Amino acid sequence: MRRVLCGAVTMSWMLTAALGAQAPAAGQGRAGGPPPAPPANLQVLPKDIPRPQLLQTMQAFTQALGVQCSHCHQFVGPGDPMNDMASDVKPQKNAARAMMRLVAVINPQVATAVNKTPDTATRVGCIMCHRGEAIPTVPPPPAPAAPRGGGPPPAGGAAPPAVPGAAR
Secondary structure, three states: OHHHHHHHHHHHHHHHHHHHHHOOOOOOOOOOOOOOOOOOOOOOOOOOOOHHHHHHHHHHHHHHHOOOHHHOOEOOOOOOOOOEOOOOOOHHHHHHHHHHHHHHHHHHHHHHHOOOOOOOOOOOOHHHHHOOOOOOOOOOOOOOOOOHHHOOOOOOOOOOOOOOOOOO
16 A cells, blocks of 8 residues: 555656646746847838748748848847847848839739739749749740751751761
8 A cells, every 4th residue: 555655646746747847937938038029120021020920931031042041131040149130231131122022013913914813813932033042043045946847947047057977
């Protein structure tokens, strides 16, 4: 009987200790500190944008451009007090703002041009041009199509290049 009582007391003590370790201290919330300050210096995004939506937007930029926070922001590292997300020191941040304004103008125009609502029309986004690169590359123009049937080249066009080793 003594063994059972001792085991029950030990189990209840362990359960209490485990639950107490999981509970946050009063006034600290889940993260263990005060809530983060609201974002500052928002010029294109809504000033009252919810933090999760802002972070999701920034993560989309990260993926579309293949960059990290420090590309546009004064960012030392996660949680570092030297981070200054509001700073406008980096020119990339103003370039991003200009591109966001451009996209905000283009998307409704595209929807109107294709006779769709803005919700159903294909939307322009960073990834369409950047494709994971901070500075998008422009592919070379396609080569002119070769004439069919082996006839003479079209007027004003150059003859197709000679194939090495071919009979003349």
